[in-house]
Amino acid sequence: MLAHRTGVMGFPLRLLAREVYDRIVAQRGPSVVALVTGEERIVPERTQYWICTVEAMPMEIGADFVGVDEIQLCADPERGHVFTDRLLRARGLLETMFMGSDSMRGAIAALVPGAQFLRRDRFSTLSWAGSKKISRMPTRSAIVGFSVSDVYAIAELIRRQKGGCAVVMGALSPRTRNAQVELYQNGDVDYLVATDAIGMGLNLDIRHVAFSGTSKFDGRRIRPLFPHELGQIAGRAGRHTEPGTFGVTGEAGALDADVIEAIEEHRFAPVRKLHWRNPDLDFGSSERLIASLEAPTDNEWLTRSREADDLQAVKVLSDLPEVRARLTGPQAVRLLWDVCRVPDFRGISSAEHTTLLTRIFGFLADGRVPSDWLAKAVQRIDRTEGDIDALSKRLAYIRTWTYVAQRKGWVEDESHWRDETRAVEDRLSDALHARLTQAFVDRRTSVLMRRLKQKETLVAEVNDKGEVTVEGEFVGRLEGFRFRQDESKSPDEAKVMRQAAYEALRPEFYLRADRFYNAPDTEMDFTEQGGLMWGSTAVGKLVAGADVMKPQVEAFVDDEAGGDVAEKVRRRLQHFIDRKVAAQFEPLLAMSRDETLTGLARGFAFRLVEGLGVLPRDGVADEVKALDQDARGALRKHGVRFGQYTIFLPALLKPAPTRLRLVLWSLKEGLAEFPESPPPGLVTIPNLEMVPRIHYTLSGYYPAGSRAIRIDMLERLADILRQKDSRAGFEATADMLSITGMTLDQFADLMGGLGYKGEKGERVKAKAAEPVPAPEAPVSSAPLTEDDHVLNPPPPPEPAAEEGAEAAAPEMEAFYTFTWAPRPRGPRREGGDRRERGPQGQQGRGRREAAPGGDAAGEGARRPAGGGRGEGKPEGRGEGKHGGKPRHKGGKPEGRGEGRGGHDRQADKGRAFEARPPRKEKPVDPDNPFAALLALKGKL
Numbered sequence: 001m002l003a004h005r006t007g008v009m010g011f012p013l014r015l016l017a018r019e020v021y022d023r024i025v026a027q028r029g030p031s032v033v034a035l036v037t038g039e040e041r042i043v044p045e046r047t048q049y050w051i052c053t054v055e056a057m058p059m060e061i062g063a064d065f066v067g068v069d070e071i072q073l074c075a076d077p078e079r080g081h082v083f084t085d086r087l088l089r090a091r092g093l094l095e096t097m098f099m100g101s102d103s104m105r106g107a108i109a110a111l112v113p114g115a116q117f118l119r120r121d122r123f124s125t126l127s128w129a130g131s132k133k134i135s136r137m138p139t140r141s142a143i144v145g146f147s148v149s150d151v152y153a154i155a156e157l158i159r160r161q162k163g164g165c166a167v168v169m170g171a172l173s174p175r176t177r178n179a180q181v182e183l184y185q186n187g188d189v190d191y192l193v194a195t196d197a198i199g200m201g202l203n204l205d206i207r208h209v210a211f212s213g214t215s216k217f218d219g220r221r222i223r224p225l226f227p228h229e230l231g232q233i234a235g236r237a238g239r240h241t242e243p244g245t246f247g248v249t250g251e252a253g254a255l256d257a258d259v260i261e262a263i264e265e266h267r268f269a270p271v272r273k274l275h276w277r278n279p280d281l282d283f284g285s286s287e288r289l290i291a292s293l294e295a296p297t298d299n300e301w302l303t304r305s306r307e308a309d310d311l312q313a314v315k316v317l318s319d320l321p322e323v324r325a326r327l328t329g330p331q332a333v334r335l336l337w338d339v340c341r342v343p344d345f346r347g348i349s350s351a352e353h354t355t356l357l358t359r360i361f362g363f364l365a366d367g368r369v370p371s372d373w374l375a376k377a378v379q380r381i382d383r384t385e386g387d388i389d390a391l392s393k394r395l396a397y398i399r400t401w402t403y404v405a406q407r408k409g410w411v412e413d414e415s416h417w418r419d420e421t422r423a424v425e426d427r428l429s430d431a432l433h434a435r436l437t438q439a440f441v442d443r444r445t446s447v448l449m450r451r452l453k454q455k456e457t458l459v460a461e462v463n464d465k466g467e468v469t470v471e472g473e474f475v476g477r478l479e480g481f482r483f484r485q486d487e488s489k490s491p492d493e494a495k496v497m498r499q500a501a502y503e504a505l506r507p508e509f510y511l512r513a514d515r516f517y518n519a520p521d522t523e524m525d526f527t528e529q530g531g532l533m534w535g536s537t538a539v540g541k542l543v544a545g546a547d548v549m550k551p552q553v554e555a556f557v558d559d560e561a562g563g564d565v566a567e568k569v570r571r572r573l574q575h576f577i578d579r580k581v582a583a584q585f586e587p588l589l590a591m592s593r594d595e596t597l598t599g600l601a602r603g604f605a606f607r608l609v610e611g612l613g614v615l616p617r618d619g620v621a622d623e624v625k626a627l628d629q630d631a632r633g634a635l636r637k638h639g640v641r642f643g644q645y646t647i648f649l650p651a652l653l654k655p656a657p658t659r660l661r662l663v664l665w666s667l668k669e670g671l672a673e674f675p676e677s678p679p680p681g682l683v684t685i686p687n688l689e690m691v692p693r694i695h696y697t698l699s700g701y702y703p704a705g706s707r708a709i710r711i712d713m714l715e716r717l718a719d720i721l722r723q724k725d726s727r728a729g730f731e732a733t734a735d736m737l738s739i740t741g742m743t744l745d746q747f748a749d750l751m752g753g754l755g756y757k758g759e760k761g762e763r764v765k766a767k768a769a770e771p772v773p774a775p776e777a778p779v780s781s782a783p784l785t786e787d788d789h790v791l792n793p794p795p796p797p798e799p800a801a802e803e804g805a806e807a808a809a810p811e812m813e814a815f816y817t818f819t820w821a822p823r824p825r826g827p828r829r830e831g832g833d834r835r836e837r838g839p840q841g842q843q844g845r846g847r848r849e850a851a852p853g854g855d856a857a858g859e860g861a862r863r864p865a866g867g868g869r870g871e872g873k874p875e876g877r878g879e880g881k882h883g884g885k886p887r888h889k890g891g892k893p894e895g896r897g898e899g900r901g902g903h904d905r906q907a908d909k910g911r912a913f914e915a916r917p918p919r920k921e922k923p924v925d926p927d928n929p930f931a932a933l934l935a936l937k938g939k940l
Helices: 014-028 071-075 080-089 102-111 148-162 174-185 227-234 257-265 286-293 309-318 330-340 350-365 371-381 388-406 414-440 443-453 491-517 563-584 586-593 599-610 617-626 629-636 655-669 693-698 711-721 734-740 744-753 931-939
Strands: 007-011 033-036 049-053 065-069 095-099 126-131 141-144 166-168 191-194 208-211 215-217 222-224 244-248 274-276 302-304 460-462 467-470 473-479 482-485 524-526 531-534 537-543 552-555 614-616 646-648 684-686 701-704 707-710 756-764 812-820
Touching: 007 014, 014 033, 014 049, 014 174, 065 080, 071 080, 071 102, 071 274, 080 102, 080 274, 126 257, 148 166, 148 191, 148 414, 166 174, 166 414, 174 414, 208 227, 227 257, 286 309, 286 330, 309 330, 309 350, 330 350, 371 388, 371 414, 388 414, 460 491, 467 491, 473 491, 482 491, 491 563, 524 563, 531 563, 537 563, 537 655, 552 563, 563 586, 563 655, 586 599, 599 617, 599 629, 614 617, 614 693, 617 646, 646 711, 655 693, 693 701, 701 711, 701 744, 707 711, 707 744, 711 734, 734 744, 744 756, 744 812
Parallel strands: 007 049, 007 065, 033 049, 065 095, 126 244, 141 191, 141 208, 166 191, 208 244, 274 302
Antiparallel strands: 215 222, 460 467, 467 473, 473 482, 524 531, 531 537, 537 552, 614 646, 684 707, 701 707, 756 812
């Protein structure tokens, strides 16, 4: 064509027309080349060459050259009549050329007398490659689907397995299609997924074509592909002299042997019939127009085309009353025909399409399409958000208005609306390309693969945030001394990116290791699950060592970093945890190193070390009893406190040692999940059944009732309770509630857990007033009953209300009276030693010692449940001293004390001793209303 001064070329697809237009513009400039399609019209003033779709070819301009590509589409049921019309009527002044399959030779020879035929054989071979899975598809392959859903499904599968692909469909705008083709052509992706649109002359670097199916929906029905259609698509494989292959994939069955042979040898059955429609239209009326469109032909090479969409639209619209009323002459009928030729780009339904055409015809019959109405229609479409389907639909809608804007005289300010609809289509096209690329292309992988194929050195970098980039594309993150690769890539591509990333990471590993080794301990920490942190990054974990106080470390370092880096990180972590243990457990370690501790004291010190500074007293009762005063004094010098419930070092109950203690104990026990320490500052925490008791002990708490109380606060409470008479009963005081931070009811539950029985009562709330002497109560001469007791006196007589005065309800207050409620004795242990069990199964045994200077552990204070002078256990067998007072039968459990000062043990058997002097009898107040009852008590 370029050898002539002027020329016109028609192409089957606007995508192909746009490709040829760009090539000619590159050679001759844009000022002499026009592009005319249904949705695009670029016509310079000095146009010499017209590049068009076949339907848009100008027929009366008298160009020197006229060419039609893919002329074999004369046999297409849908568009064949348009190509046949161009074959019969389109002629250049100097030269006319029809390009297509050799199967058209006979038809052209019969219909175009004097035609000359020039055959161009394929330079490369095309061979059958059989069936291949997509996972084994070779690079530079095109997989062909015959529906949009098939194309998207295949593209997603390729993205997962191969890293990405380009998508080409006839419904795409030229801008989107060109951008997708560029992805494939420049090597960003090695795979192309397309519809049969690639068969129409798109020249791409394809080595293999795979059919995902061998049938298609042709607008009426699903039918098998004809051999020449298969050959047209398969012929895209191979370029110039490079051979190509074709095959099937997925669920597509293998092709027949004769079909394979026909494709390989490019031999197809000759075309016998061309689809035709009468080009001489009669616009006298709608009926005459329809009749002319349905006129038959008597040419043996031609067959009347099936009813096309435009003819269907004419029939429907001409039957509508509002349209028929406007068909007043040939011009109106011609306008109706032009409107009905608007393609159904939206593809919603024929009813929807005819409704739109009716509206457009009404506007044009009155003049033009209103600008405000068209502006609203375009504005509704001009939105770039949404997914691929939403953008594809908007592109289909805008193509309708682009087509309308291209028609001369249909809109006001044609130039404006052509630019406006084109700009909207471009924006939607760019958005759709971005969505397609995002959905089906891994840009990072494609860049790497392209550079590797070009044998280039990949540039990898690590920024201060640890982000690793290769050729500017993010591929992962360096977390401490481990590279975390970005996921969602195929194994092969992931391996390539990992290798490239480590090229940049090797020097970074050494630099980081040096910084880490010289970092202060303040930048490091351990987690409650045994992890080792450097700032916010995990760099290792703790593992159990031979000694509970000497944990070992395991560094998190990639193998690619090298052994030197791993060893430096491990040594630094070991230094950190060793210093942390030494600092937090310094009192415990100092005690274990004290050579002055000998004998039983040294053995007990090792027990404390094994217990990490906290031991439940019931578990070491024998050892505690065996310690003499000197041994205990030596241990107290190291801060050991012999509490009533727990033996502990108060310094190790602080939050930091507690947190470390739980981790070290969990390592020793080999737990999969470590218990976490309670938040600091809580006096009590919930006592959960599923939490082992040892977890509370290690956390510094003692379970009692529904709550667990902090060990040191419990011992303070025990000091107060030891001063109370647990036999006769005592009430909770403000000091007790203040220590525990509980309400009265919560405190009663706690006391129940400690082995006390609480009885709730109510009484009149005392008011601050002047004391009034009570009147003497008359002495009753009635005999006393069993229910009468000094602790259960009869209620005083109610004072008579004064006449006329209203009795006011007294203000009541609740109170609890607590008494010791020991549990039944436990079974006899080995050696015949029976021990009484107190709260939570504690064993009460041991000698009470005087604590020098008022030991905070309460040693030397009277036990609330002990015979003899014990260690402060709430119940148990105290070793009684002479001068002890027998227990009351209704009081605490009897303990078997080993007598001292000449007491015979057998003689004391069954007796109990109090470790306090007898109470002094108080004189009876003669004004007491219960004086008579008290006097009777003394006589009994």
